[in-house]
Amino acid sequence: MPRVEHDPIGEREVPEQVYYGIQTLRALENFPITGYRPHPELVRALVMVKKAAAMANVEVGLLDEKRARAIIRAADEVLAGALADQFVVDVIQGGAGTSLNMNVNEVLANRAIELLGGRKGDYRVVSPNNHVNMSQSTNDVFPTAIRLACLKLAHRLLEELRFLEEQLLKKAGEFDDVIKVGRTHLQDAVPIRLGQEFGAYARAVKRDMVRVRSAMEALYDVNLGATAVGTGLNAKKEYIQLALNHLREISGFPVKGVEHLVDGTQNTDVLAAFSGSLRVLALTLSKMANDIRLMSSGPRAGLNEINLPPMQPGSSIMPGKVNPVIPEVLNQVAFQVLGNDQTIALAVEAGQLELNVMEPVIAFNLLQSLDILRNAIHVFRTRCLAGITANREYCRKAVERSVGVITALSPVIGYEEASKLAHEVLDTGKTVKELLGEKGLLTPVEVEALLDPRALTEPGIPSSRLHEDFTLFHRPGKGGFNGLTGRMP
Template identity: 65%
Template sequence: MRIEKDLLGEKSIPKDAYYGIQTMRAIENFPITGYKPDYDLIVAFIMIKKACALANIKTGLLDEKIGNAIIKAADEVLGGKFLDQFVVDVIQGGAGTSMNMNVNEVLANRAIELLDDKKGNYQIVSPNTHVNMSQSTNDTYPVAMRIAIINKNIRLINELKSLEISFLKKAHEFDDVVKMGRSHLQDAVPIRLDQEFEAYTDAIKRSTERIIREEKGIHIINLGATAVGTGLNTTLDYIELATENLREITGIPLERAKHLVDATQNLDALASFSSSLKNLALTLSKICNDLRLMSSGPRCGLNEINLPPMQPGSSIMPGKVNPVIPEVVNQVCFQVIGNDTTVALAIEAGQFELNVMEPVMCFNLLQSIEILSNAVKVLRERCIEGIKANKERCKEMVENSIGIVTALLPYIGYEKATEIAKETLASGRSVPEIVEEKGLLSKEKIEHILSPRVMTEPGIFTEFIKNSVLKKK
């Protein structure tokens, strides 16, 4: 063990640990979730520290020898070393100060070693004076959170674009499958399965575009704001250099906020981004509901499609196979919707110059992106790509439905169509059979009007009007 001191006293720190006393206090104070910092958040913090060290050297504030040691330590972490040293719980008091200090202490102690001294000798390199120079938790944590979100979001966008392609391929495959459309869970009028899958494609595309659009709002950062947005203990040169360095290191087109006080106080851009994730979750969950219903059965349900079987469905019922992939995606969506509520409450909870609830926002946003990415990949690979249509079953239900009588409205009127529907329901006979029997339309006309393709595209009523006008002339 080694002894370290802070304003509250002394503590014993494991001799080999690169973290220090403030991290140790955080370990003791916040045994909350058991989750350690997200990898993308660690990387984002290290990039910030490197960018700031470069700026502080350039402006002459930081000794070049110390600064280069900090930069080298940062590069080692970015290369995958010392990741086990970032140990503070993801939900913590102090607006993220514990996370910021965990990073500062690891880089300081590694820099001390690179300068041939022993960990804990902060006279050589100080976590606060040197690593945290020109910074505050109140600008580094929110910037790190944004960078982590942006980097993690790359995968989600790619997975969504792949899912969109898979839905579109299925739409092309199901072009000739006509089925019953439903509203209120009751028979409505026919629709093609490709039309439903095209709708899923468009919904996913729209969600993707919404997420991309809202992400741009979090490219605006408050680096250099320090404690309350006034930039105390910095210079304008440093602020510009640090932001420029961070753009280059991250490869992200980050922009300095025009008003650093506003950017430090208000987190509405995160609310908008979180809402876009929630909207995706709502869309995905609705699609999964449809898939589960369409695949219900196989004998006593709709059985319009078959989902690829993934695992036995019951510990007691032999032969049962459940729609486990849509079910797990539903559950992920519920979690994301809940996460958005947490983010909203945390954003509302800011007071005056700072929102101290950023750690819980960060945890929920990063979790939402991560589990959505995983769920979208699983849905595509283990469900959508293997879906098969039961064409004959779909055809049978269309032919036996009462809803197709709607297509006859322009020709026989609402009242007669209603009578046909009631008789069909009471007798169990088909709509075409009863219409022909009553002499309302010829067999050829009925077959044309009630042909599945015609009933699933615009034009029937237009054709009727044109014919009526021609007859009058």
């Protein structure tokens, strides 16, 4: 038999077996929006706040020990994984998170009632509002919980990013001897080492970690104790400090009270800034995925510089085709995160007066971005990056055929002569070395020194193979000029 519950609007029948109550039931009817239930870490964060509040309320003499012990025990059970199926409201909801706050209040109250020997729905024993929500408002509980949940997931993301940086650096070392054609504007440029490219990716990821950590700092400031509009109405000063102390212990995060409670209740700019750090990370990852897709394109009619580990057949119609599916999914996750950031920006701007009522959609998008970034990075690292190999010989031959190496000759034979040589390479299909040999512009020793593939990828004049006392002079009749005279390094 269902139980009958009452709220200020009226009464409703609630299924006897559920731990949520009438206000959760109304939220289910009002907000059938996405079909997604609240993020588990957001629920856990709310429960942590409830536990900390109960502990503080009993210490200041507002909540009796019997009820407090029951609420705390119910919270501990949920934190251990119990009743996870009872948090059922939609992630996008009106009311600034009130529906989710009440969902948690009702579940904890009804479980506490059971622990005290009562029947679910008898809120004279433990009330969702009067006891579980004592000294609180959705408007300080929900923002605090968002920050706790983001911090939890951000630490997991940072761990995965650290693994990604390590793997990129490992590949940078592995490919340090692979000389390939560099490209600007998607056109052939001067040579570069494949290891240098992967080293650049690693450093970009490292900067992203710094940005994420920096943006996280503001999340440790919470407005718990602000209650409805930041004035702290119905919350004792002693309660606020005690609740924060307990929340630090329960959550494991060094949270502290925000300097100005009204500011902490009105404004959500710190969430926008945190989302912005994820946005930049997504840009970094997508750019890297684009590069890897290009470098692995082909294998016969593309760049074919690297090989990706084959993950699945690439076509339902073309036999033997294998696609870069892992970089592709990394791209798509990045696009989703960029869209989430735009949604968050709009929601942050839409806050009015004493409260931003759009926090549910901010929380949904932030937590989703953190989840999918971590998942995609893990998949990319383990199922793609770790297995990438280089087509060394193909890269070497491409450098030999490249026109870009002529850039190293400009200081020796002059820009105009180098330009003529470049056009002739393109017209004849001959290599730079072949034409230099035919024209006699430089001696074989000079050619080998100036076009040393490794030296072409490092700062300075690629002349390490020249004799120590060798000096290049103007060569009459040869059309070339070298302004570099004197002792060669």
